[in-house]
Amino acid sequence: MASKFGFALSDPEAFQSTARIFVACASRMKPGLADRPSFNLLKAAADGSRLLDAKGQHATVCAFLDCLKHVSEQGVSTPETYTFVAKCSEYDRYLDHKAVEYRANLRADWSSQSLKSDNNTVLARVVDEIAMHMRAFSEPALSYQSLVDYTHARIGALVPAEIADMRQEANIALILPFLERSLTVPGDVAEFGCFRGILSVKLAWLIKALGFHKHYYAFDTFHGFEIDDPAGGALGIGAFRDDAFNAFNFLTQWSRILPLTPIKGDATKTCAQLTGPLSFVWLDLDMGVLMDPVLQRIWPLCSADTIIGVDDVGRPETPTVAPWLEEMVTAGALETVFNSDEIAPNTFIRFLRKKGPFPEGTFGERRIVPQR
Numbered sequence: 001m002a003s004k005f006g007f008a009l010s011d012p013e014a015f016q017s018t019a020r021i022f023v024a025c026a027s028r029m030k031p032g033l034a035d036r037p038s039f040n041l042l043k044a045a046a047d048g049s050r051l052l053d054a055k056g057q058h059a060t061v062c063a064f065l066d067c068l069k070h071v072s073e074q075g076v077s078t079p080e081t082y083t084f085v086a087k088c089s090e091y092d093r094y095l096d097h098k099a100v101e102y103r104a105n106l107r108a109d110w111s112s113q114s115l116k117s118d119n120n121t122v123l124a125r126v127v128d129e130i131a132m133h134m135r136a137f138s139e140p141a142l143s144y145q146s147l148v149d150y151t152h153a154r155i156g157a158l159v160p161a162e163i164a165d166m167r168q169e170a171n172i173a174l175i176l177p178f179l180e181r182s183l184t185v186p187g188d189v190a191e192f193g194c195f196r197g198i199l200s201v202k203l204a205w206l207i208k209a210l211g212f213h214k215h216y217y218a219f220d221t222f223h224g225f226e227i228d229d230p231a232g233g234a235l236g237i238g239a240f241r242d243d244a245f246n247a248f249n250f251l252t253q254w255s256r257i258l259p260l261t262p263i264k265g266d267a268t269k270t271c272a273q274l275t276g277p278l279s280f281v282w283l284d285l286d287m288g289v290l291m292d293p294v295l296q297r298i299w300p301l302c303s304a305d306t307i308i309g310v311d312d313v314g315r316p317e318t319p320t321v322a323p324w325l326e327e328m329v330t331a332g333a334l335e336t337v338f339n340s341d342e343i344a345p346n347t348f349i350r351f352l353r354k355k356g357p358f359p360e361g362t363f364g365e366r367r368i369v370p371q372r
């Protein structure tokens with residue numbers, strides 16, 4: 001679909017359905033594209049009104065490409081549009097890549113000056129392909145795959161391969177989208193139980209790459225568990241000790257270029273070093289007796305908007321995490337905003353928000369009066 005204007009539609013009807021699907025998905029985004037002139041043009045195309053002459057077709061295709069770029073730049077959105085955002089970002093980068101390969105003029109000039117490149121036909125074919133993929137896009141749902149796609153795209157776009165390719169224990173596909181949602185909340189980020197620190201480096205990089213000024217605190221003993229699981233769970237003294245990988249040094253080195261601080265020692269005590277507000281907390285300490293004093297201590301630093309993530313809820317190897325969290329929810333201290341097991345069984349992650357005061361007493365010894 002190349003013409004003297006740059007883009008012509010071989011099948012305007014098919015493009016109309018691309019426009020319709022794009023408009024439907026983009027309309028679910030927050031913030032949306034509502035005030036963008038190109039989005040209004042695309043909406044008109046979705047109704048079939050601007051696709052008749054060559055000039056109109058070129059303008060409409062350029063409007064589509066402008067919206068594609070804008071969606072991919074917006075990044076964080078509502079969970080049901082994660083896959084849509086991820087796909088737009090993937091297509092947009094593909095087109096950018098091809099535009100460089102065929103030495104095209106600036107994309108921003110395509111609508112006013114038409115497309116000029118070494119091979120307009122190839123570029124038009126790439127756009128055709130993107131429009132076709134977009135048509136195959138059905139109703140997006142808040143599914144696990146949607147979160148996986150989104151995280152994959154975000155890491156691919158924002159984190160260097162050297163970091164992206166390192167493996168962490170925690171399920172980053174479920175964590176990253178929630179971390180991103182918390183970025184507009186004032187405060188820093190704290191991870192308790194960072195093990196080798198891979199998740200910490202990825203997330204600290206992402207925060208910085210997105211232009212947010214937050215500090216990332218990564219807590220661990222850096223020599224594994226210092227106690228046995230009181231309920232006889234799989235973890236005991238020395239579990240998660242990795243002497244071959246010096247995680248504290250690894251994180252200290254990264255802290256020279258990232259706003260990241262590793263904090264060594266028993267987190268139930270070292271967490272007292274935090275004094276400022278927190279926007280995101282990740283608790284991966286595997287035992288209720290560890291999570292409870294940490295959360296109690298940092299409770300005043302959390303607001304009702306702070307996102308609090310807890311890993312290993314209901315995992316057979318960590319039998320005290322679920323009862324502890326259940327107690328917190330029953331007491332009315334926390335409310336669940338996301339339960340990963342509802343979209344992907346056995347992923348064991350919960351995201352919660354502060355709802356009321358921290359319950360009196362310590363875990364296991366409290367008398368909980370259920371709050372409504």
Ligand SMILES: C[S@@+](CC[C@H](N)C(=O)[O-])C[C@H]1O[C@@H](n2cnc3c(N)ncnc32)[C@H](O)[C@@H]1O
Pocket residue numbers: 168169170171192193194195196197198199219220221222223224225226239240241265266267268284285286290
């Ligand atoms: C499940 S691992 C965390 C996995 C990590 N989030 C990841 O994605 O790779 C649990 C971590 O908690 C740490 N830990 C255990 N007891 C601790 C304590 N009292 N204070 C700080 N960290 C502790 C262990 O050393 C271990 O690294």
